Amino acid sequence: MKENGQKRAGGQGGKRPRQAARPQAGPRRRQERRQEGNVAANGLPQCPVARQCGACQHVNQPYDQQLAAKDERVAQLFSQVAGPEALRSILGMRDPYAYRNKVMSPFAPGAPRKAAPGKRGGGKRPSRPASPQRDILCGMYAAGTHRIIDTGECLIENAQAKQVIRTVRSLMLKFGIPPYDEDRGTGFMRHAVVRVGHTTGEVLVTLVTNGQQFPGAKSFCRELVRRCPFITTVVQNINERQTNVVLGQREQVLYGPGFILDKLCGLSFRISSQSFYQVNSVQTEVLYRQAIELAGFTGAEHAIDAYCGTGTIGLVAASMGAAQVTGVDCVESSIRDARQNARHNGVDNARFAVADAGAFMRDMAAQAAAAGRAGTDEEGRPLVLLMDPPRAGSTEEFLRAAVQLAPERIAYISCNPETQVRDLGFLKQFGYGVRTVQPVDMFPHTDHIETIALIECM
Numbered sequence: 488m489k490e491n492g493q494k495r496a497g498g499q500g501g502k503r504p505r506q507a508a509r510p511q512a513g514p515r516r517r518q519e520r521r522q523e524g525n526v527a528a529n530g531l532p533q534c535p536v537a538r539q540c541g542a543c544q545h546v547n548q549p550y551d552q553q554l555a556a557k558d559e560r561v562a563q564l565f566s567q568v569a570g571p572e573a574l575r576s577i578l579g580m581r582d583p584y585a586y587r588n589k590v591m592s593p594f595a596p597g598a599p600r601k602a603a604p605g606k607r608g609g610g611k612r613p614s615r616p617a618s619p620q621r622d623i624l625c626g627m628y629a630a631g632t633h634r635i636i637d638t639g640e641c642l643i644e645n646a647q648a649k650q651v652i653r654t655v656r657s658l659m660l661k662f663g664i665p666p667y668d669e670d671r672g673t674g675f676m677r678h679a680v681v682r683v684g685h686t687t688g689e690v691l692v693t694l695v696t697n698g699q700q701f702p703g704a705k706s707f708c709r710e711l712v713r714r715c716p717f718i719t720t721v722v723q724n725i726n727e728r729q730t731n732v733v734l735g736q737r738e739q740v741l742y743g744p745g746f747i748l749d750k751l752c753g754l755s756f757r758i759s760s761q762s763f764y765q766v767n768s769v770q771t772e773v774l775y776r777q778a779i780e781l782a783g784f785t786g787a788e789h790a791i792d793a794y795c796g797t798g799t800i801g802l803v804a805a806s807m808g809a810a811q812v813t814g815v816d817c818v819e820s821s822i823r824d825a826r827q828n829a830r831h832n833g834v835d836n837a838r839f840a841v842a843d844a845g846a847f848m849r850d851m852a853a854q855a856a857a858a859g860r861a862g863t864d865e866e867g868r869p870l871v872l873l874m875d876p877p878r879a880g881s882t883e884e885f886l887r888a889a890v891q892l893a894p895e896r897i898a899y900i901s902c903n904p905e906t907q908v909r910d911l912g913f914l915k916q917f918g919y920g921v922r923t924v925q926p927v928d929m930f931p932h933t934d935h936i937e938t939i940a941l942i943e944c945m
């Protein structure tokens with residue numbers, strides 16, 4: 488049994504005891520939720536805005552039922568490419584609440600504000616900026632819309648991060664900073680994005696603004712940190728485009744070092760505002776350990792970490808038995824972070840490249856073919872492919888090159904089992920069969936399923 492209860496009694500692949508995966512929030516947390524008034528008669532925390540928000544489709548359903556439904560869905564989807572003996576039961580969380588380490592909120596003009604009594608005309612000039620005429624909305628977009636609903640009591644978001652969002656809103660009112668109006672392209676504060684280092688407690692706040700000039704930025708930050716002393720760094724990100732993309736390209740650090748650190752599987756990772764970092768840290772550790780275990784490193788292999796982001800899986804593999812790691816991702820800042828992460832952790836057997844993963848694999852395959860080798864690198868080390876593509880899955884170019892490179896094993900991590908099954912079907916035509924499918928619940932209360940498939944040449 489794992490520390491946080493993800494692995495169930497009875498081992499992998501066995502029938503899951505119904506009770507084992509129930510949320511086991513401690514008595515103090517249950518008490519807090521009761522005080523928040525969010526607990527139903529059956530003892531389950533209830534989300535007051537579940538219907539309007541739509542992000543957590545199953546939040547008011549018992550967690551063990553959610554897990555059972557995900558197992559069924561995986562069995563259905565993978566029946567096309569894997570036998571039932573390959574399927575393991577999903578690894579759930581012991582406490583499936585407040586798991587999101589990244590919390591984001593847009594700001595928008597709300598209803599007109601009533602003037603406070605005694606503050607109407609004629610008095611002394613205010614010593615600070617006039618309060619905005621309208622209220623400020625923050626929270627989450629209702630599913631499929633740009634209507635903001637107040638998700639102050641969200642059950643899956645980190646509570647400190649939520650507190651920061653609300654503090655930014657109240658400071659905007661205090662400092663007279665207008666929220667962005669997306670219809671008109673006017674106003675200043677567009678979003679706040681808060682990231683929390685799960686193990687370090689470090690907190691990065693990114694304030695996304697419509698313009699660079701941030702009058703009173705120093706006082707704003709000072710007051711923000713005074714009210715939320717756990718904040719370790721604040722960054723201003725400038726986004727002047729009329730777009731749904733949250734972050735712009737330019738940034739300046741307003742407070743602290745401009746990044747936070749977090750620990751995963753014994754290594755330390757640097758997270759900046761633009762880096763991809765999994766949002767559920769507890770389950771990321773479970774996911775990575777499972778993927779590395781399935782990949783079966785013995786100390787001799789060369790791991791290709793395709794779609795590597797900031798190099799997290801590859802660096803963990805390097806510290807857990809891979810002799811050499813080559814990571815590739817198309818985002819330059821992610822690769823910068825990956826190299827920095829390797830240095831910072833003293834890992835010297837990993838190198839990283841900025842490239843399209845398909846093109847990179849095609850070049851690798853061409854070099855291997857020219858040298859007349861398959862399944863090994865230039866030093867004769869067996870190849871193992873770790874791949875973790877975005878929701879759209881991989882590409883035919885990538886998969887064809889993977890087949891040509893002929894790795895011993897492929898550990899394919901996916902946040903979208905539908906595209907994963909499509910890709911596995913493609914690999915099957917070339918003799919690669921699915922040995923094991925391990926689902927991990929990275930997003931409790933939602934429809935999302937994360938799966939690791941171990942694929943081998945049969």
Ligand SMILES: C[S@@+](CC[C@H](N)C(=O)[O-])C[C@H]1O[C@@H](n2cnc3c(N)ncnc32)[C@H](O)[C@@H]1O
Nearest residue numbers: 763794795796816817818842843844875876877
């Ligand atoms: C699901 S994330 C996985 C990141 C990383 N493995 C992790 O666990 O943090 C997918 C990654 O694929 C990268 N990506 C998307 N399309 C790509 C492409 N065509 N070539 C290379 N990388 C790509 C994204 O930048 C992102 O970092």
